[in-house]
Amino acid sequence: MKRNAMKTAAATAVLMLCTAAASLAQPQGGPPDPEAMAERQIGQMKERLKLTKDQEKQLKPIIMDNAKAMMKMREKMTQGEPPSDEARAEMMKNREAMNAKVNAILTDDQKKEYEKMLSERRGGPGGQGGQGGRKRPPAEK
Numbered sequence: 001m002k003r004n005a006m007k008t009a010a011a012t013a014v015l016m017l018c019t020a021a022a023s024l025a026q027p028q029g030g031p032p033d034p035e036a037m038a039e040r041q042i043g044q045m046k047e048r049l050k051l052t053k054d055q056e057k058q059l060k061p062i063i064m065d066n067a068k069a070m071m072k073m074r075e076k077m078t079q080g081e082p083p084s085d086e087a088r089a090e091m092m093k094n095r096e097a098m099n100a101k102v103n104a105i106l107t108d109d110q111k112k113e114y115e116k117m118l119s120e121r122r123g124g125p126g127g128q129g130g131q132g133g134r135k136r137p138p139a140e141k
Contacts, residue, residue, distance in 0.1 A: 034067035041067070048117060049110045058105050066098040 041063050046056055073091055077083050083091065099118070103111050 032071075034071045035064065037071075038064040038067040044117070045114070049106065049113050051110075055105055055110075059102060062098060062101045062105075066094060069094050 038060070042056065042060055045051060045059065045063075049055075051059065070091065073083075073087060073094070077087060102114065106114055
C-alpha cells in the first residue's frame with residue numbers, strides 16, 4: 001500500500017512540475033507577438049533546413065508578413081470560439097500563399113524537409129492538428 005501511495009505522490013509531483021514549466025514557457029498576458037512568432041519560425045527553419053544567409057534574408061519578410069496577417073485574422077475571432085468556416089478558409093489561403101513563396105526560395109531537398117515540418121505541425125501525414133494538435137470535426141456538407 002505504501003508503495004502505491006509513494007508512486008502516486010511522485011507522479012503527482014512530476015505532473016505539477018511539468019505543468020509549472022509549461023505555464024512559465026507561455027507568454028504572459030495578451031496575444032503572442034507576431035515578430036517573436038516569425039523569429040521562432042525562422043530559427044526552426046534555419047536549423048532544420050540549413051538555410052543560407054541569403055535564403056534567411058529572403059524568408060524573413062515573408063514569414064513576418066504571414067505572422068502579422070494571421071494575428072489580424074485571430075483578432076477578428078471571438079474569444080473562446082472556434083474560427084468560422086470563412087475565417088478558416090482565409091487562414092488556409094494565406095498559409096498556402098506563404099508556403100508557395102517559401103518554396104520558391106528553397107532547394108528541392110529543403111522543400112522536402114519543409115513539407116515534413118509542415119506535416120509534423122499538422123499532426124502527421126494528412127493530419128489536421130495545428131497548435132496543440134487539436135483535431136476539428138469535418139465540416140458538414
